[in-house]
Amino acid sequence: MKTIKKWLLPYKQALPALLLYQIIATVASAAWLALFKWIAGLLIRGTGKVAISSGDFLFLFKTWQGYVIILLAILTLFLLVAIDINPLVILCGRILKGEKPNVLLCFKEGFVSLKKFFTPGGFVVVLYLSLLAPILGFGVSISLTQNLYIPKFITSVIYSTPLYLIPVIIVVALLLFLGVIYMFILHGTLLDGMKLKDSARNSVRLVKKNWKDFLKSIVVFLLLYAVVLGLLLGLLALVLWIRSLIPMAENVNLIVSLVLMLVILFPMLYIVALFMPNYVLKLTMLYNRYQSEDGWEYQKRESRKSPLVIANVVLVILAIVGLTVVVATMGEELFPNEIKTGYIAHRAGGNEAPENTVAGVDAAYKLGASGAEIDIQRTSDGYYVVNHDADFARTCGVAKKPSEMTLAEVKELKVDGEPVATFEEMLDASHGRVILYVELKGETADQQMADDAVRIIKERGMEKETVLISLQYDLIDYISNTYPEMETGYLTFVSFGDTAALNCDYLALEEETSTHSMISSIHDKGKKVFVWTVNDDEDLYKFLSSDADEIITDNVSGAKATKALLEERTLFDRMVDDVTDLFFG
Structure with a gap:
């Protein structure tokens, strides 16, 4: 018992100071972030845009406002290190010396010490603390980026492809190794007044000498x-x-x-x-x-x-x-027993049928999906076929792009025994059954594809049964302006600015960015939200019970079962889910 008390004593005595530090750091970080967002918002609007997003960011490198935003973003990382990390290291040093620490003075010293990081090595340290450490899930990092992540649609490709996985493992191992050997670089700089390069050498020496302990x-x-x-x-x-x-x-x-x-x-x-x-x-x-x-x-x-x-x-x-x-x-008003979120089958039928085939649309319909998402590309003779990848190597064993083949050649291919479908065939299969979310895909995704897709849809009178979607914002903006009668959806996995004001009817958000506040802001602008790509049981449970309008999933049968389970929850079950999500969401 004495050993446990002795072990806990520093944490116990540090608690009041750490609580005060956390409050001040949180308020100060939030205040600066709000100011940064406001300034950046003015600069973004000055370029004629409303937001920076994954499918529309190149304007940053074409306008003076863009370069100012980039410089402000870098400055923000430095300031957050000065607010969020430097004072904490200094505070911990004071506490462990047995002093009664002045928390405000520690913040002042942390801010003043920032000048030591305005070197090439300091820039690398700041980038590691703010970007790499959170992604690696190891080491000290600023609170703003602690939840930084690599999107699941990228990690899923890495995990399933040895060609990518092995180099990624090597890079991650190297970064973790560097994080370990330079773990004390801040301590030497902030507590003992060393220059950054001297502190780096000292950290390597200490870790090397005491690595087991x-x-x-x-x-x-x-x-x-x-x-x-x-x-x-x-x-x-x-x-x-x-x-x-x-x-x-x-x-x-x-x-x-x-x-x-x-x-x-x-x-x-x-x-x-x-x-x-x-x-x-x-x-x-x-x-x-x-x-x-x-x-x-x-x-x-x-x-x-x-x-x-x-x-x-x-x-x-x-x-x-x-x-x-x-x-x-x-209770009943706060935690209503109504699941409004629908589910859309990814690549036509998700895992329930060969991808992007008519059979997939049939499976989606039978499993109660509200929609089916497909990917269209243009052939060399101007027709539109359904395929996700750049070529047919993975699905059909033919390493040719749709743009390198005629329609007749494509129709000879099979996806797990099912024929490669044309856009028209998918429209006919979905008519009166599910909404078809049509992603304009690949190198042929251009204004011609948009014009042709709208024409083909109108020929069948299916304007209300289709949504045109894309990762390219300029293409969605073109369709929304040229064909206001068509519904559009913009797929983005990261955005900054007035995202809800983007020119589209649906905003498709990656899981980690689909927060309560983001969804609410989009709904406030009269737009809809769908979350992509939600496959795990835990994530299905979370997002089907969220305020999102739709989710896109490969696990269509799992989505159906999860929705039924959610609808059977008691008031207490719903309360536990919402309270837990509020605290740890």
């Missing part, structure tokens, strides 16, 4: 953190299970269960929020121990009950009481 200490810290969170989750599940066994009135059961759930969820929220500060505290302990030639011990200081900690406890109690009262009086 370093790795063991970090692994133990991460495991203990995971165990604590796991125990709280297990306790939550146990409490709710026991609660369900005790007979009582429905309203009473709801209130008691909500209180128990929140009593456990709030500590979990604090533990998650304080992970990075505690992680930096642990790294600083290791740095002090390795750097000290005479041995280092934590300098315990006299502590009293912190008003900030007490205030947080009071706020948590008030939040639990307030949420309980609100749910007890407005």
